[in-house]
Amino acid sequence: MDRNSAIGITLIAALLLVYFYWFSPTPKPVAQNVEPTVRTEAKADTVRRVEALPDSVLAATYGDLSTAMKGEETTTLLENEDLKITFSNKGGLIREVELKKFKTYSQQALKLMTPDASTFKLKTIYQGKDLDLYGLYYTLSQRKNADSTEVVYTVALANGAKIEQVYSIPAQGYEIGYKLRxxxxxxxxxxxxxxxxxxxxxxxxxxxxxxxxxNTTITYYADDSYNELKPRSKDKESEAIAKPLKWVAVKEKFFLSSIIAKTxxxxxxxxxxxxxxxxxxxKYANIDLQIPKSQLTxxxxxxxxxxxxxxxKKIGNVTEGFRKNVYLGWPPVYWINKFVIFPVFHFLTGIISNYGLxxxxxxxxxxxxLFPLSYKSYLSMAKMKVLKPELDEIKERVGDDMTKVQQEQMKLYSQVGVNPISGCIPVLxxxxxxxxxxxxxxxxxxxxxxxxxxAExxxxxxxxxxLPFVVPFLGNHLSLFTLLMTASTLIYTWQNNQISSVQGPMKSMSYIMPLVFLFVLNSFSxxxxxxxxxxxxxxxAQQAIIKRFVDExxxxxxxxxxxxxxATGGGKKSKFMSKLEEAMKSSEEARRKAEEERRNKKK
Incomplete structure (x- = not known):
């Protein structure tokens, strides 16, 4: 690894450290006055107060709709190949959703919705009075529609008026159709x-x-654009959306709960x-959505x-923009993942069951x-190793004048036809x-x-x-794979330094960076x-093979x-070398003028 390569890698590592410092997953105190449990209880109390009213009061307030405001809750369980869904006649709602093919880390049933963790309201004004359509008791009926089962919840009123909710559950998959009429x-x-x-x-x-x-937040697709609340924020995050909204999702690390509008x-x-x-x-997630009344009628x-x-693989066809819930990085990393890495990875997962393999x-x-780039990088290091005696001689001859040292080194590179940054470019x-x-x-x-x-x-x-105690930035554990990665990186660095011209602090820095990444990656996948x-x-192994083909x-x-x-003027200079010589001449001219100005001032 030559000096320029080392500088390039150090700069990249510094950028990574800044990134992980600012976005590190260290919990901080959250803003106060967040009382979702209290708010949930208050809503339950409101429902109980309505049900406790005498029938005569309800009838006088809500007319024949009052008959749907009292009743006994019953639940209905339906299953397809992937889901267990529990419906309730109270509100005509989905009360519980279990994913049959997944378990929690503790190997319990994985439920994305439960009665105590998810609540819904559909508020409107009925005859001048506040009304929650999800607070009514509905009558259940079921029917088949091709390979789907339809669950229909209905509140029938006088003169043929009615409120109807229709759920469509296919034989397989994670999508549930929903119509409100x-x-x-x-x-x-x-x-x-x-x-x-x-x-x-x-x-x-x-x-x-x-x-x-x-990795948990709310994502949404509004005005043909994917958006999300800051997932790493430790404070309350909120956003008012005043434009057409296609879908909203509660996004967990590996799972989604979403409602999607057809329009x-x-x-x-x-x-x-x-x-x-x-x-x-x-986290607590609160979502308010505006449904046009004209759509219902x-x-x-x-x-x-x-x-x-x-x-x-599964969410690409759910709706537009939905696949962006899987973060693939920033461009050009996003394009590499989307068009190269993910397709290859998913192809391999389709034919091989061992993920280590x-x-x-x-x-x-x-x-x-990357072999051609690796070969070029190694060749550049080999050239710098061959030049090392002459580079050392320049330092001894010139002394502590770093400007002069660099000029003499550049002159040497030009004479022998070596590009000093050729080792850094393959790395980048x-x-x-x-x-x-x-x-x-x-x-x-x-x-x-x-x-x-x-690893389980x-x-x-x-x-x-x-570990029996918590180590700052490391936690209370040591990842053995991370330790092995760090040890192998230190060995790799030592091998490179044997053929590198880098000396002094820069050489020591190359050993520090793997240790830094031990802390950074200890809690990663x-x-x-x-x-x-x-x-x-x-x-x-790759370097051992390359070494056999590089003759110093x-x-x-x-x-x-x-x-x-x-020396005889017969050599053909590359554009880089020509520009390098021009830069050297300009630098020398600037140095000479500065020296003359210094002398004139002394006179």
Whole structure:
């Protein structure tokens, strides 16, 4: 590794450290006055107060709709290949959703909705009085429609008026169709819009609560654009949406709960908050959506729910913009992941069941693609090693004048035909692919609860080594895969330094960076650190192969030939060398003028 390569890598590492410092998942105290439990109880009390009113009072206030305000709650369980869905006649609502093919980290049933964690209201004005359509008691009926089962909840009123909710459950999949209809109530419902309120308490289902919190937020698609509340924020986050809204989702690390409009909601509000003192809750999510009354009366209030995995392969066809719930990184990393890495990864998962083997194959494929760059980088280091005696001689001859040292070094590079930044360029070109892997593993639900050796779950850190105390930035555990990655990186750095011209503090810095990343990556996905460890092992083999084809004697002979040609004026200079010489001449001229000005001032 030559000096320029070392500088380039150090700058990149510094940028990474700044990134992880500002976005590190360290919990902070959350803003006060967040009392979702109290608000939930207040809503329940309101319902109880309405039901406690005498029949005569309800009849006088709500007319024949009053008969639907009292009743006995009954539930209905329906299943398809992927979901267990519990419906209630009270509100005609989905009360519970269980994903049959997934479990929590503790191997319990994974439920994205439960009665105590999810509440819905649909508010309107009926004959001048406040009314919650989800507070009524509905009559249940079921019917078949092709391969789907339809659950119909109805409140029938006088003169043929009615309120109807229709759920369509297909034989498989995570989407549930939903239609909301009213007949004969157009004049009795006031206002232009109905207000749909959805309040969700997100419970922990993964191993790492801190990691789950920074990956849980509300996402939405408004005005043909994907948006989200800041997932890493420790404070209350909210957004008022005053434009057409296609869908809203409560996004957890690996799962989504979403409502999607066939046309659009006319606007809404979204809000998330955290209570860091309560480890039984990940986040609170509040969603308000405006449904045009005209859609109900025209029979066009059509929606669907999605309760399922945040799986890049499965959510692409749910609705527009929905696939962006899987974060693939920033451009150009996003394009590399979307068009190269993810397709290859998903192809491998379709034919291989061992995810350790899949990761090893990914390493081999990536190393094969990057081999020309790796070869060029190694060749550049070999050239700098050959030049090291002459570079050292320049330092001894010139002394402590660093400007003069650099000028003499550049002159030497020009004479022998060596590009001093050629070793840095291959490293920079590899960075987007390396970053693509950095985003691949945390976004891949396929790794969730997949074991490998001592790691029981490749989607989170392996904690084989538990510490009796908490170490700042490290936590209370040591990831063995991260330790192996760090050890192999230190060995790789030592090998490079044997053929590098870098000396002094820069050489010491190359050993510090792997130790820094031990702290950075200790709580990251075990799949990611296993990938980096295997990548280092393959790099050792790759360098051993390259070394057999790099003859330092031939490199020295070519340099001497270049030096002779340049001395006689017969050498052909590259554009880079020509610009380098111009820069050297300009620098020398500027140095000479500065020296003359200094002398004149002394006179």
């Amino acid at each position: 009213t007949e004969g109530l157009g004049e009795q419902l006031a206002g232009e819009n109905l207000l749909l309120q959805w309040k969700s308490t997100v419970r922990p289902i993964e191993k790492d609560l801190t990691d789950t919190r920074i 659009a909601f006319v606007g809404g509000n979204v809000e998330t908050s955290i209570d860091n003192g309560d480890s039984s809750v990940v 025209a029979g066009k209030a059509d929606f669907k729910f999605y309760f399922g995995p945040n799986d890049y 899949i990761i090893i194959i990914l390493v081999l494929l990536l190393k094969l693609v 070109l590899q960075m987007p692919l390396i970053f693509a892997m950095f985003y691949l593993f945390p976004a891949s639900i396929e790794l969730r609860q997949q074991p490998l050796l001592w 779950d490749l989607s989170t850190y392996d904690s084989l080594i538990h 075990a799949g990611l650190t296993f990938y980096y460890f295997i990548s280092n092992l393959v790099t050792f 004697g031939k490199i020295r002979a070519i340099m001497e030939e270049n030096k002779k040609k340049n």
